[in-house]
Amino acid sequence: MTITVGVLALQGGVIEHINLLRQAAASSFSQDNDQITFAFNEVRTTEQLQKCDALIIPGGESTTMAIVARRLGLFDALREFVKVQHKPVWGTCAGLVMLAEEASATKQGGQELVGGLDVKVLRNRYGTQIQSFVADLSLKFLGEDEKPFRGVFIRAPVVEEIISPSSGVEDSHLKKKGKSADGAVEIMGVYKNAAKVGEEQGDEEDIVAVRQGNVFGTSFHPELTGDVRIHAWWLRQVVDSLRHKDLVVRNDRA
Ligand SMILES: NC(=O)CC[C@H](N)C(=O)O
Numbered sequence: 001m002t003i004t005v006g007v008l009a010l011q012g013g014v015i016e017h018i019n020l021l022r023q024a025a026a027s028s029f030s031q032d033n034d035q036i037t038f039a040f041n042e043v044r045t046t047e048q049l050q051k052c053d054a055l056i057i058p059g060g061e062s063t064t065m066a067i068v069a070r071r072l073g074l075f076d077a078l079r080e081f082v083k084v085q086h087k088p089v090w091g092t093c094a095g096l097v098m099l100a101e102e103a104s105a106t107k108q109g110g111q112e113l114v115g116g117l118d119v120k121v122l123r124n125r126y127g128t129q130i131q132s133f134v135a136d137l138s139l140k141f142l143g144e145d146e147k148p149f150r151g152v153f154i155r156a157p158v159v160e161e162i163i164s165p166s167s168g169v170e171d172s173h174l175k176k177k178g179k180s181a182d183g184a185v186e187i188m189g190v191y192k193n194a195a196k197v198g199e200e201q202g203d204e205e206d207i208v209a210v211r212q213g214n215v216f217g218t219s220f221h222p223e224l225t226g227d228v229r230i231h232a233w234w235l236r237q238v239v240d241s242l243r244h245k246d247l248v249v250r251n252d253r254a
Pocket of ligand 1: 058063088092123124154172
């Protein structure tokens with residue numbers, strides 16, 4: 001089975017994701033009995049997106065990414081991919097903003113989102129570029145005894161609210177289309193002891209990783225760490241969801 005994973009390449013940290021995906025595939029799937037092979041492709045057009053089984057929307061700047069996606073006419077295809085075809089998608093940082101149904105602290109006049117996750121994100125929660133930081137996160141989904149994951153936070157958003165599911169009705173103002181992902185929003189990671197902007201110490205607990213059905217989002221940048229664990233975990237989810245779909249199709253035919 002060959003699985004094509006795309007990385008949306010309009011702007012931001014594209015090659016870093018591709019490099020880590022390659023490493024994760026080599027380290028975690030080389031012994032796989034099912035002979036899974038991966039193709040990792042940059043995605044800039046609807047045609048390229050349609051060839052993908054799964055997609056990463058990287059970090060960068062969501063406002064810029066949205067403008068470029070609109071110019072290239074990619075929004076409908078992205079919404080179709082996430083909310084109608086329910087293919088696996090992972091957004092990191094700006095990618096998480098793009099995958100949220102709502103965002104606050106957006107640029108004036110708002111910004112267009114792909115949606116999929118029934119959450120409201122707060123952009124730039126920790127301030128500007130110079131307030132970037134690294135923090136150890138304990139992520140249970142990687143395994144109970146796993147060592148902490150280095151979370152790289154760069155003008156990072158956080159999930160400030162889990163909202164009620166969107167109705168699936170097209171909204172001409174927000175240009176939403178399709179329902180959000182199936183199922184409930186699961187909190188996959190929190191950053192404990194987060195401080196307010198400008199403060200040294202804090203005791204807030206911020207939601208920095210979420211999943212809802214096929215859609216996964218992280219506030220931080222695993223692709224900048226050299227640690228393949230989250231990429232390997234996500235590729236495993238992609239493989240499992242494709243196997244599941246394959247089974248459903250075969251059962252339907254039987
Ligand atoms: N590193 C990042 O991806 C920053 C995200 C940026 N603050 C945005 O809203 O798009």
